[in-house]
Amino acid sequence: MLSGYAKSGCIKEARELFHAVKDRNFNVVSWTIMIGMLSDAGCLSEALSLFQKMQYLGIAPDCVTILKVLSLCTDSNASVLALQIHTRIIKSAFGCNLTILNTLIDAYCKCGLTELAFAVFEEIEQRDSVTYNALLSGYFKEGNYLNAFALFKHMLKTCTCPTDFTFSSILNSATGLADPGVGAQLHCQIIKSNFTWDVYINNSLLDFYSKINYVHHTRKLFDEMLAKDHVSYNVMISSYSRNGLAKQALELFQEMQLLSIDHKDYPYPSLLSVAGSLSNRDLGKQIHARVVLLGMASSNLTSNGLINMYSTCGYLSCADLIFRQYTDKSTTSWTAFITGCVQNGLYEEALKLFGEMRKTGLDPDTSTFCIVLKACSSLALISLGEQLHSCILRSGYLSSVFAGSSLVDTYAKCGLLEYAKKMFDEMIEKNIVSWNALICAYAQNGKGKKAIEMFERMVTLGLKPESVSFLSVLNACSHSGLVEEGLNYFNSMTSIYNITPRKDHYACIIYMLGRVGRFDKVEQLLDQIPFEPDPIIWSSILNSCKIHGNYELGKIAADKLFCLEPKDAGHFVIMSNIYAKNGKWDEVARIKKLMRDRGIKKEPAYSWVEINRQVHMFSSNDMKHSRIVEIKAYLDELSVEMEKEGYKADVTSDLHLVGDETKVKSLRYHSERLAIAFAFLSTENGIIRVMKNLRTCDDCHVAIKVMSKVVGREIVVRDSSRFHHFKDGVCSCGDYW
């Protein structure tokens, strides 16, 4: 009767029958059937306790029972049971049963005990492919890809024939290694072994090409596959999503639906990522509605995808709602929402959330550390960066190429170039992103030649520069006036590396040319750009026109910007500066009126400095700081010394219609000078590091140079575009910025 219930899946009736009859009246077959039924129904703990009861009653399990129970050992909680069964196997005749020993290896691997699995492996004299396959899969799951390959070689050496399972497993380890050469060799072996028909193997191969971002190879294989299943489609969609090919991902999803391929919930996180990358909230909402209808909205991955999609589309309140309602938050959920805050510029909020997450007892992973470091570097919080560095070290993530690259970037953005270089040198594994971070660090700190040197070294080492690498090296050339080098790199993007320059590359090269006054070349490039110039490009032109007083071209750029970004005060201010430099005061007044009429207000400038792990924020002509009277008095005193060194306030840079004396005071109390003065008063020695939200003005640049000489301290200022290192009256930018 019990086997009848088992065949028809009537677990309730089987359970009632089993409890109604006295335990001892059942034989080992009945116990095994009941254990099997419970495990098939997902009642693992009930199945395991039944097995323990069976042992307590002295009923000896047979081969089928052992195999059934071993298959239940799938996590670390069941490892004790696996050990108990192992002991029983050793004492019994099962010690010679290869099927049982193979299953034991598999059970140990699933419990994360690969060392014990290997011990069993070594005890077996006559191993078969399954023995190897089970251990190969274990090594992959624990991320021990090198051990997997050593075992694979051993398998071939001992003439154990690789099967479809073998190739599928070893391909997963190849994906883990992300080594194109290794994958290509395996691909050849698969063709030679006539396994090209196998959908499992092809899906693993597809995943390999997808994860190493060989999109064309992935698509080619996908098209050549004789049989495809839902996994093939999911891998292809995620590949498109990861590589920013939104259109292709959506088309494939439509094809999947037309062909009625069962897609379960797998493609939705990728599709949400696509909607996020397109900033297409309507598409995101459609996907959201779909997952709600399918009852999948509460799944961990889908919820995280939704949080990410809404925050990337700028709807942080929707992301917040989903995040707060979500009860089973994981590290990834927190990371997704923290990422949302950082993407929307809410750095303090992101750091607060990180603190909340720690309080829940969840451990951050490399992704969490990377995004929190980004928040930290955006605020240039040096001491927090150092604390995070030690947290990463303690968590064992310091060897991660992601965490290491983030730390290089953070130290560089906090102005600690030496620390950034040291971090880079100590990284065990370096990839293109690590090199990009280092090149960018030198570029931002005005070390153009060093940035170029690093770029060349990277190329010599065989790394192929990517779009971001060129952006960094072009920035370096631009900040250091290395025009010919910059042009060469720009041209090499298409001629050597087959990389199409993006708008930001054009903006960079245009600024570089404009900065040295090569407006003929700027206008020539403007005609060549294969797209409509965007505000970044026009504002690059406007900035260089300001430096050279080119008001004809400046006016064209400004008119474009007034239409494209009518609310951005920065453009109006720069244009009025250009008019002021050319003595066109009527135009200055016209712009001021335009700003008034349109209700445009200049973004308030503020600077901050960290003293004793506390951040002190200053606005221009600050009135709020508790020591502001003392700070201003100090600057008044200092100005006497500064004037002796030749400093004279440039009153023409202040466009307010007030007297010169008021202008001098207004310049003297600019936010960065208040922050520097506060640092002088609060510390006796050491480098002063000040951050500013906007670009520092010409007069402050002159003043801070003189300050560094008069006070005899080194001052580092990070403004919105780069670093200035002031020492002994000189700035590292060589007044070229």
Add this chain to the structure above:
DNA sequence: TTAGGGTTAG
């Protein structure tokens, strides 16, 4: 008795 796919981070 052994195998696969999705989100977030630089």
